[in-house]
Amino acid sequence: MTRILWRVHRNLPDRRQRCATVLLLVLFLFLPALVPAQPDRSHPPALGSPPRLTLPALQHLTLSNGVPVLLLEKHTVPLVQINLIVRAGSLMDPPGKQGLADMTASMLMEGAGHRTSLELADAIDFLGVQISSESGRHTMGVNLHTPLSKLDSAIVLMADIVCRPTFPPEDLERLRKERLTEMMQGRDDPDYIASVAFGHALYGAHSYGVPKLGTDQGVRAVTTADVLTFHRKYIVPANATIIVVGDVTPVTILPRLERAFGSWKGSGAIPPPVPPIVPTAGRTLILIDKPGAEQSVIRIGRVAAPRLTDDYDAMTVMNTILGGSFTSRLNQNLRERHGYTYGASSGFDFRPLAGPFIASSSVQTAVTDKALGEFLKEFQRMLVMVPDSDLVRAKNYMAFRFPGGFETVSQIANRLEELVIYGLPDDYFDGAIDRILAVTKGDVLRAAEKYIRMENLAFVIVGDLATIADSVKSLDIAPASVLTVDDALGPLQHRAPGE
Amino acid sequence: MKRLLILMILACGTALAGDGHLSLPYIRWTLPNGLDVILHEDHSVSTIAVDVWYHVGSAREKPGKTGFAHLFEHLMFEGSQHVPQGKFDEWLEAAGGDNNGSTTNDRTNYEEVIPNNALALPLFLESDRMGFLVEAMSPGKVNAQRDVVKNERRENYDNEPYGLASLSIEENLFPENHPYHWPVIGSMEDLASASYQDVVDFFRKYYVPSNATLVIAGDVNVDTTKDLVETWFHDVPGGPAVPPQAAPPVFLTEQKRVVLEDRVQLPRLYIAWPTPPVFAPGDAEMDILAAILAGGKNSRLYKRLVYELQVAQDVSAFQDGRRLASIFEIVVTAREGHRLREIEKLVWEEIRALTTTPPAPREVERAVNQIEASFLDRLESVQMKAELLNMYVAATGNPDYLNEDLARYKAIDPGDIQAMTATYLRADGCVVLSVFPLGKPELAAPKEGRP
Numbered sequence: 001m002t003r004i005l006w007r008v009h010r011n012l013p014d015r016r017q018r019c020a021t022v023l024l025l026v027l028f029l030f031l032p033a034l035v036p037a038q039p040d041r042s043h044p045p046a047l048g049s050p051p052r053l054t055l056p057a058l059q060h061l062t063l064s065n066g067v068p069v070l071l072l073e074k075h076t077v078p079l080v081q082i083n084l085i086v087r088a089g090s091l092m093d094p095p096g097k098q099g100l101a102d103m104t105a106s107m108l109m110e111g112a113g114h115r116t117s118l119e120l121a122d123a124i125d126f127l128g129v130q131i132s133s134e135s136g137r138h139t140m141g142v143n144l145h146t147p148l149s150k151l152d153s154a155i156v157l158m159a160d161i162v163c164r165p166t167f168p169p170e171d172l173e174r175l176r177k178e179r180l181t182e183m184m185q186g187r188d189d190p191d192y193i194a195s196v197a198f199g200h201a202l203y204g205a206h207s208y209g210v211p212k213l214g215t216d217q218g219v220r221a222v223t224t225a226d227v228l229t230f231h232r233k234y235i236v237p238a239n240a241t242i243i244v245v246g247d248v249t250p251v252t253i254l255p256r257l258e259r260a261f262g263s264w265k266g267s268g269a270i271p272p273p274v275p276p277i278v279p280t281a282g283r284t285l286i287l288i289d290k291p292g293a294e295q296s297v298i299r300i301g302r303v304a305a306p307r308l309t310d311d312y313d314a315m316t317v318m319n320t321i322l323g324g325s326f327t328s329r330l331n332q333n334l335r336e337r338h339g340y341t342y343g344a345s346s347g348f349d350f351r352p353l354a355g356p357f358i359a360s361s362s363v364q365t366a367v368t369d370k371a372l373g374e375f376l377k378e379f380q381r382m383l384v385m386v387p388d389s390d391l392v393r394a395k396n397y398m399a400f401r402f403p404g405g406f407e408t409v410s411q412i413a414n415r416l417e418e419l420v421i422y423g424l425p426d427d428y429f430d431g432a433i434d435r436i437l438a439v440t441k442g443d444v445l446r447a448a449e450k451y452i453r454m455e456n457l458a459f460v461i462v463g464d465l466a467t468i469a470d471s472v473k474s475l476d477i478a479p480a481s482v483l484t485v486d487d488a489l490g491p492l493q494h495r496a497p498g499e
Numbered sequence: 500m501k502r503l504l505i506l507m508i509l510a511c512g513t514a515l516a517g518d519g520h521l522s523l524p525y526i527r528w529t530l531p532n533g534l535d536v537i538l539h540e541d542h543s544v545s546t547i548a549v550d551v552w553y554h555v556g557s558a559r560e561k562p563g564k565t566g567f568a569h570l571f572e573h574l575m576f577e578g579s580q581h582v583p584q585g586k587f588d589e590w591l592e593a594a595g596g597d598n599n600g601s602t603t604n605d606r607t608n609y610e611e612v613i614p615n616n617a618l619a620l621p622l623f624l625e626s627d628r629m630g631f632l633v634e635a636m637s638p639g640k641v642n643a644q645r646d647v648v649k650n651e652r653r654e655n656y657d658n659e660p661y662g663l664a665s666l667s668i669e670e671n672l673f674p675e676n677h678p679y680h681w682p683v684i685g686s687m688e689d690l691a692s693a694s695y696q697d698v699v700d701f702f703r704k705y706y707v708p709s710n711a712t713l714v715i716a717g718d719v720n721v722d723t724t725k726d727l728v729e730t731w732f733h734d735v736p737g738g739p740a741v742p743p744q745a746a747p748p749v750f751l752t753e754q755k756r757v758v759l760e761d762r763v764q765l766p767r768l769y770i771a772w773p774t775p776p777v778f779a780p781g782d783a784e785m786d787i788l789a790a791i792l793a794g795g796k797n798s799r800l801y802k803r804l805v806y807e808l809q810v811a812q813d814v815s816a817f818q819d820g821r822r823l824a825s826i827f828e829i830v831v832t833a834r835e836g837h838r839l840r841e842i843e844k845l846v847w848e849e850i851r852a853l854t855t856t857p858p859a860p861r862e863v864e865r866a867v868n869q870i871e872a873s874f875l876d877r878l879e880s881v882q883m884k885a886e887l888l889n890m891y892v893a894a895t896g897n898p899d900y901l902n903e904d905l906a907r908y909k910a911i912d913p914g915d916i917q918a919m920t921a922t923y924l925r926a927d928g929c930v931v932l933s934v935f936p937l938g939k940p941e942l943a944a945p946k947e948g949r950p
Contacts, residue, residue: 038734039623039626039730039731039734041580041581041623041627042581044590044623045619045623046619047594047616047619047620048616050616050617051614051615051616051718054545076541076543076879077875077879078875079876079879117796117806118796118797118802118806121795121796121797122795122796122797122865125794125795125796125865125868125869126864126868127868127872128868128872128873129872145876147872147875150872174806174809177809177834178805178812181765181812181834181835182812184764184835185660185763185764185765185812185832187764188660188762188763188764189660190658290762293658294653294657294658295650295653295654295657295658325592326592326598327592335647336585336643336647339647339650340650341647341650342647342650342651342654342655362654362658363650364649364653392593393589393592393593394592396592396593396595397592397593397595399595400594400596400614400617401596401597401614402595403544403614404544404545404546404595404612404614407544407546407879407880407881408876408879408880409879
C-alpha cells in the first residue's frame with residue numbers, strides 16, 4: 001500500500017532564499033557543545049539556495065551514413081543507455097491498419113539477423129541486458145540498457161533488431177493473437193475503457209482518437225508485407241537519431257556505433273504530414289455502464305495545445321496548482337477534504353499536435369455526482385483565483401525538483417529524446433528553472449482561461465449506471481450519451497479456440 | 500576496523516570499486532534514544548533521499564483491527580505538534596521535495612527526496628511526527644483518512660480486475676493464527692472500527708525511536724548531517740523496546756482449492772506455496788526458479804504455454820520475500836477458449852519435470868546474469884540506495900549486504916534448483932485459486948485436486 005499512487009510530472013523552480021547564514025551560524029555555535037542544540041520547532045527550518053541543473057555538455061557526433069548521435073557522458077555507474085529513435089509512429093498507420101506501427105515495433109524483437117525469436121531473447125537475457133522496442137504516436141524506438149561490460153555484445157544484437165529484423169509470419173500470427181486478447185482484456189479495466197472513450201470524444205476519427213495499440217479490425221488486417229513495408233519506409237538511417245548516455249566517451253562509443261550502425265543503408269520516405277486537429281465544440285457527457293462497479297472512473301477535459309506552444313511553462317505551473325501535485329486543489333478537495341477518492345489529478349499530455357488536457361479520478365460510486373460538481377468548482381476557481389502562496393509553492397516545487405529528474409541513464413536519455421523530437425536547443429534544460437520561475441500570476445490566469453474552457457469540456461464516466469446515471473444526468477452538465485462497454489470499445493469479436 | 504575501512508572508501512565517494520566489487524559505503528550510529536542512523540554519501544547528484552523505516556507492519560495487528568498499520572501510515576501525514584495539518588506536504592513541495600509512505604506486512608516506511616539544500620526540512624518533519632504525533636491527533640483526522648483508505652481499497656482491490664486474488668491467497672495460505680493471514684489493506688469492517696485511542700496506543704508501542712531506522716543517502720556533507728540529525732532527533736522521547744516478532748512456521752499439508760468469480764473476460768490460475776523467509780536458505784533459489792519458470796521467452800512456462808501452445812495470454816512466477824515466511828506464486832491467464840483445467844495440468848507437468856531433472860546450467864546462468872545486471876541499476880538512484888540500505892539492515896543487520904546478496908545467487912547450481920523445487924513446490928501443500936469470469940464456473944480448475 002502506498003500513500004500516493006499517482007506521480008505526475010515534469011519538474012521545473014522559484015528562488016526563496018531564506019537566511020542560509022542563520023542556519024550555518026546556529027550549527028557553528030553549537031558544534032563544539034556536547035549537548036545538541038534544542039531544535040527550534042516553531043517554524044520550518046531555513047534552507048540555503050537550491051542547486052541548479054548542471055548537466056555535462058551534450059556532444060554531437062555523426063556516423064558515416066549520416067545518422068546523428070547525441071552523447072551525454074555519465075561516469076558514476078558503469079552503465080550505458082542507447083536509444084535509437086525514428087520519426088514514425090502510429091500516426092503513419094494506413095487506414096484500416098490501425099495498429100501497424102505498434103505491431104512493427106514489437107515484431108522487431110521477433111527474430112533478427114541469424115537469430116529466431118527465441119534465440120534472440122535468449123541472447124539478450126543471457127547477457128543480462130535489456131533491449132526493448134516501442135512505438136509512440138509520432139516516433140518509434142529501440143532502447144538498450146546495458147552494463148558497460150556487456151556493451152560490445154549487446155550493441156550487435158541491437159543493430160540486428162533495428163537493421164535486420166526477419167519478421168517471421170508465424171510470430172506475427174502469435175503477436176496478433178496476443179494483441180487482440182490484450183485489447184479484449186481492456187474491457188475488464190474501467191481506466192482503459194475511459195481512456196479510449198475520452199480519446200474518441202476529443203479527437204473523433206483523427207489518429208489521436210485511436211488507441212496506440214490500434215483497433216481490433218486494424219490489428220486483424222495487418223500482414224507481414226505491411227510490416228516489411230513500414231520497416232523499409234520508416235526505419236531507415238535518414239529518419240533516425242541515436243542517443244547515448246552513460247559511462248562512455250566519444251572515443252570509446254563512436255567506433256562501436258560505427259561498426260554496429262555505420263553500414264546501415266536504405267532510403268525511406270519522410271513521414272507524411274499529419275492532418276490537422278479539428279477540436280469538437282461544446283460539451284459532451286458520455287456515460288459507460290460497468291454494472292456493479294465499486295467506483296466511477298471520471299475523465300474530464302478538452303483539446304489543449306501542442307508541445308511547442310509559448311504557453312508551455314504557464315500551462316504546467318497552472319496545472320501544478322490545479323491537479324499536478326499532492327497539495328493541488330483537485331487532490332486536496334476530492335481526497336483530503338471530501339474523502340471521495342484515493343487521488344484526483346490533472347495534466348496536459350503534450351504532443352507535436354495539440355494534446356489533451358485531462359482531469360481524472362476514481363471516486364466512490366455513491367458520490368459520483370458530488371465529485372463531478374467539485375471538479376467543476378475547482379475549474380471555475382482556477383479561472384479567477386491564484387493566491388501568491390499557491391503560485392510560489394507550485395513554481396518552487398517544479399523548479400527545485402527539476403535537477404532531480406536527471407539521475408539515471410534511462411531518465412536522461414528520455415529527456416534528451418524530447419530535444420530531438422521537438423528540435424529544442426541543446427541548452428533547453430539549462431534554462432528550464434528560470435523559465436518556470438518567470439511565470440507570473442497573470443500568465444497562470446491567462447493559461448487557465450485559454451485551456452480550461454467551461455463551455456467546451458468532454459466528460460467520460462465509467463461506472464455502475466443503475467446507481468449513478470440519474471443523479472449525474474440531473475446535474476445537467478451536458479447532453480448525455482449512454483453507452484455499453486461494447487458501444488465504447490466496439491463489439492467483442494469471438495474467436496475459435498484454435499484460431 | 501571495519502568502520503575505518505568504510506570511512507576510507509567513503510572518501511573516494513564511489514559505490515563501485517574498479518574490480519567490479521559492489522559496495523554501499525555508509526556510516527552508522529545510534530542516538531541515545533535508540534534511533535539507528537545510516538548515512539551514505541553520493542555527490543554525483545544534487546539530491547538527497549531520506550528514508551525512515553519503522554519496523555512494524557500489518558503483521559503486528561490484532562484480529563478485528565486489520566488494516567490499522569496502513570491507516571496509521573496515512574495519519575502520519577496529517578500533521579504533528581509543530582506541523583499544522585496540510586503543512587507537511589506544502590512545505591516539502593515548496594522546497595522541491597517529493598514524499599511518500601508505504602506499508603507492508605513487516606514494516607512501514609516514509610521517504611522524502613529533496614534538493615541538497617533542504618535536508619533540514621525532512622529531518623524536522625520526520626522528527627516531529629516521530630516524537631510528537633499524538634499531540635496533534637484527533638478523531639476527525641482518523642475519520643478522514645479512513646475514507647481515503649477505503650477508497651484506496653476500492654481502487655486497488657475491489658474495482659481492480661483480479662484484485663481480490665491476492666487477499667484470498669494470503670487468507671488460505673497462512674493459518675488463522677499467523678500474522679500474514681490478513682491483508683495489509685485490511686477489511687472494510689475493521690477499518691470502520693479503528694478508533695482514536697487505537698492510534699495513540701499503536702504510536703506509543705511501535706513508533707519509538709528504537710524501533711526505527713533513519714537512512715540518509717545522497718549529496719550530503721557527513722559532519723553537517725550528523726549535527727543536523729542530532730539536533731532534530733535528540734529530543735524525540737525514547738520508549739520501551741519492541742520485542743522481535745515470532746511466528747509459527749507455515750506448513751500446508753493439503754492442496755487447498757479455491758474459486759473466485761470476478762468481472763473479467765478470461766480465467767486466471769494462481770498456485771501459491773509457503774516458502775522460506777527472505778534471505779533464509781532457499782530464498783535465492785526461489786528467485787532463480789521464478790526466472791526459469793516464467794522470466795523471458797525461453798522460460799519453461801512462457802515458452803510452452805504462451806509461445807508454443809498459445810493456450811495462455813501471460814504467465815508470471817515470483818518469490819514474494821517476507822520476514823516471517825514467503826510466498827512463491829505462479830500466475831497464468833488462459834486464452835479465450837481454454838479452461839484452467841488444461842492450464843493447471845501443464846503447469847504441474849513443468850513443475851514435476853524440474854523435480855526429477857535439474858535445469859540446464861544455461862538456464863540458471865541466464866537468470867543469475869539478469870539478477871547481477873539489476874544490481875547495477877539499483878545503484879543509480881539515491882532513493883533506491885536508501886531503500887536498499889534499510890532493507891538490508893532490517894533483514895541481515897548489515898546495511899551493505901550487496902556482495903553477500905549477489906553471492907547467494909552466484910553459488911546456486913542446477914541441482915539446488917531441483918532440490919528446492921521438490922522441497923517447496925509440493926502438490927500436497929499449496930493453494931490453487933481460480934478466478935473465473937462472471938457466470939462461467941466451468942472455466943475454473945476442477946474442484947478436486949490433481950494427484
